[in-house]
Amino acid sequence: MLKNFVIIRKVVSFIIPYIVLYAFYIELNGESSPGGGFQAGVIFASGIIAFDLIKGYKETKKFFSSKVLCICAVLGVIIYATTGLVSLFFGDNYLNYYSIAKIFISTDLLEKQSLLKAQHIGIFAVEIGVGLTVASTMCLIYLTLRQNQNEL
């Protein structure tokens, strides 16, 4: 699309790494700063869209084919659901993160601290799942429309 405009191409290709870095920053700091998995996913997808704008559909297709994106989207939901499944094995409710403490962290040291740490781990895993699903779904919607445009 914008292949022929030198200034736009240079500026956008300079900005893309920072967009992706910002997406990872929001993803990893989801529990201590504004934003979370959803916002990180959308920002990552907008980085990929910028790549698509300056490089063209064929280059984007090499790295992000629709098959890979579908698998990533399903994988995100699977990560989320599996995090919830852990608590079922310890007799708790579905998606109760306190039971993660019973696997990873020794409960006898500091009862309260280990429970809070379990909540941290649970929220982190869930945010990763949401981010993966949102990023790949947004890319998928954009690239599907783009594919149809190439045809016409």
Added chain:
Amino acid sequence: MAESILNPTISFYLLMLSSVVLVCASGWLVFSKNLLQSVIIMSAFSLVISLCYLLMDAPDVAMTEVSLGACLSTCVLLNLIKIFGENVRQSDNKLGNRTKIFFATLLCLVLIGILIFAGYNLPLYGKEDSPVQSHLTRYYLENTATEIGVPSLVAAILASYRGFDTLGETTVILIAGIAVVLILARRKE
């Protein structure tokens, strides 16, 4: 913000200014004949309304609005415009068009009147003892630090207190993506 109606701060003036801008932008959006122009106006609308969210202390919502409304949906709509062309076809029946606009305007004015009348009974924005702030919000504010131990309240509510809802939302997004691919993707690869 409750006191700021009596002693207006700078954020209150900014909110009023941006609401005027939003009304003007939506009016322009309704009467513009060019699709490309309306997509750009919608993008600017999202940008201004995200500023409003930021002024009302909701950075998460502002972030979502900027990235989804101003960036992603604009890109998708621009792609669609490239397929279908940017000019709106004029309707042939001018008289019918005009009557429809008359009735629509009347309905909108009645709705505006009802909403303004209902707005008088709402509690003031950010008032401490309003029903929204006094029960559930107070519980979250008091207990998140001891129960979840996460600095961001929004992340604690979304991922832990309301984890099951968020699982449903994520699944809905996945289903939406799958539906778009099933309907619009080319058969032959």
